[in-house]
């Protein structure tokens with residue numbers, strides 16, 4: 001039996017199924033792996049027994065991924081699984097920020113006991129006149145799973161769409177409409193935009209990337225949308241731009257002490273991925289990643305270890321070594337296997353950044369002394385006997 005600890009409500013109705021051979025445990029100390037969402041694990045006392053963590057969602061700024069890599073813990077996310085939900089809410093917020101819909105509905109509620117409300121609403125409506133998205137210039141920062149879908153949808157709405165992403169993947173470049181015009185700098189993207197929408201991860205080079213300088217380049221009365229992370233914007237600069245009228249509206253997903261006090265602002269409760277479909281998609285992807293890793297050692301969609309797929313573990317034994325990406329690891333591993341006279345059927349070595357993964361199948365079970373010797377190689381973080 002393999003043991004899973006869930007942190008956070010993975011789905012609204014609590015529906016999470018791993019199937020036969022798995023159970024849910026009350027504490028992380030009893031668990032082999034963690035399934036989670038947005039809880040901040042920085043400073044969390046992660047038990048030694050945890051071998052993997054799957055984040056149901058895209059952003060992993062709530063997890064110390066490099067520290068966990070050095071402890072031999074593979075961290076997964078679920079790329080793209082919630083991107084449609086975010087796209088739809090971003091479109092909604094762009095429209096709400098342009099059309100006085102909320103103000104108009106509030107007027108109706110406030111005047112509910114007016115016997116002439118039908119006629120009076122006709123007179124009141126001029127206060128809620130807005131503008132259309134069609135024909136306006138929009139900048140999309142980050143053209144990954146969410147940004148590329150948002151950009152394409154905005155093309156379909158008739159907007160003049162510009163995109164900025166110096167690290168765009170081939171897959172997302174292919175998925176992008178030909179009508180999205182790519183620009184090479186953030187400043188060129190911002191210049192003259194009526195709308196700017198942010199879809200980059202929270203990391204050192206995106207922290208505060210939208211500040212006074214970028215906001216100054218936007219068209220007067222522009223709308224800013226931030227459904228990425230609170231760290232991407234300089235909140236004081238956004239507040240000042242709202243007060244000066246440079247920004248007519250700001251919509252964001254992060255209720256910080258500063259955003260909740262800004263004028264002309266809609267803030268939601270980190271609800272970009274808040275649909276039953278997105279929750280189910282993320283949970284399904286995260287569960288299958290964890291199961292394949294726990295049962296077969298295969299890695300897909302990890303944010304701290306390379307992808308590796310050797311199929312189902314069918315040989316007598318399968319061993320996985322998580323280690324630093326340094327020279328001579330294969331040499332050291334095979335020297336130890338040679339001493340045990342082990343016949344290796346198949347071996348794969350993959351690396352990503354500072355971390356690497358070596359997995360091999362052997363015809364017979366290895367001696368415990370061999371496993372112990374592998375663990376003693378200085379750059380090895382963890383050795384897993386999968387089978």
Ligand SMILES: NC(=O)C1=CN([C@@H]2O[C@H](COP(=O)(O)OP(=O)(O)OC[C@H]3O[C@@H](n4cnc5c(N)ncnc54)[C@H](O)[C@@H]3O)[C@@H](O)[C@H]2O)C=CC1
Pocket residue numbers: 057058059060079080082083086141142143144145146147164165166167168169172199200201202205206227228229253270271272273274
């Ligand atoms: N509000 C919510 O509920 C949700 C928020 N998010 C946030 O949105 C972010 C993006 O999500 P996805 O599109 O799924 O991620 P993704 O990883 O598919 O796309 C991120 C894109 O940003 C680009 N990028 C990275 N650094 C950049 C930089 N300095 N300048 C411009 N582009 C840069 C990457 O090349 C990539 O194409 C996530 O990291 C997460 O923080 C994601 C899903 C739900």
Ligand SMILES: O=C(O)CCC(=O)C(=O)O
Pocket residue numbers: 037038056057058059060082270273274
């Ligand atoms: O789990 C959630 O609702 C948050 C989703 C999110 O922010 C992400 O996927 O990065």
